[in-house]
Amino acid sequence: PGEEMPTRRWPVSHYAELARRLLAEGERVVILGGAGDAPIARGIVERERRVLDLTGRLPLSQTAGVMKKAAxxxxxxxxxxxxxxxxxxxxxxxxGPTDPRIKFPPGDRSRLVYRGEPCSPCYDRGRFPACSHQRCLALVTPDQVMEDVARVMSRPAVVSGKTA
Structure with missing residues (x-):
């Protein structure tokens, strides 16, 4: 979920909505992260109780194993x-605030979600400017992410009740 850099974090409400939609389609949803991510994970689980929260519970090697097996x-x-x-x-x-041209690891099974707001990317050598809106990530909707999740899972997306 991203406790270290809040300016790079997608809103908790968006993660919870994405989890709700995935669960409605019969998927399991697991939250991974370090112990510092636990408060954010709790915010997601409070909104969607069927999510499995493993933050702070797995060593890095097991986290990698879970990721490798994930849909x-x-x-x-x-x-x-x-x-x-x-x-x-x-x-x-x-x-959002970081430059995907530098940081995004492209691959056959990778999808990039980036709005390219006029103020983004704003990350500069380890510093973010004072940002009062975080529009670059807040405006990325669960619908958009759900479409890309369906693509990497190689199946039709169900977005707002319609098949995309």
Whole structure:
């Protein structure tokens, strides 16, 4: 979920909505991350109780194993993004303030979600400018991400009640 860099984090409400939709389609949803991600994971689980929260419970090697077996991994620009890419997991990568031309690990099973707002990318050598809106990620909708999840899972997307 992204406790270290809140400016790179997709809103908790969006993650919860994506989880709800995936669960409605019969998928299992697991949250992975370090112990510091637990408060964010709790925010997702509070909205969608059927999500399995493994934050802070697995060593890196087991996290990689779970990712490798996953039907899809959804994450923002972070260490887990690169871990998922390294193990060849089907990947949906959410970018906002960082530059995907530099950080996105392309692959046959990777999808990039990036709105390209006028103020983005704003990340500059380890610093973010004071950002009061985080529009670059807040405007990435669960519908958009669901479409890309369906693509990496190689099946038709169900978006807002319609097959895309």
């Amino acid at each position: 899809a991994v959804v994450t923002h620009d972070s260490g887990p993004l690169h871990l998922a890419a390294a193990v060849g997991a089907p990947l949906v990568a959410l970018f």
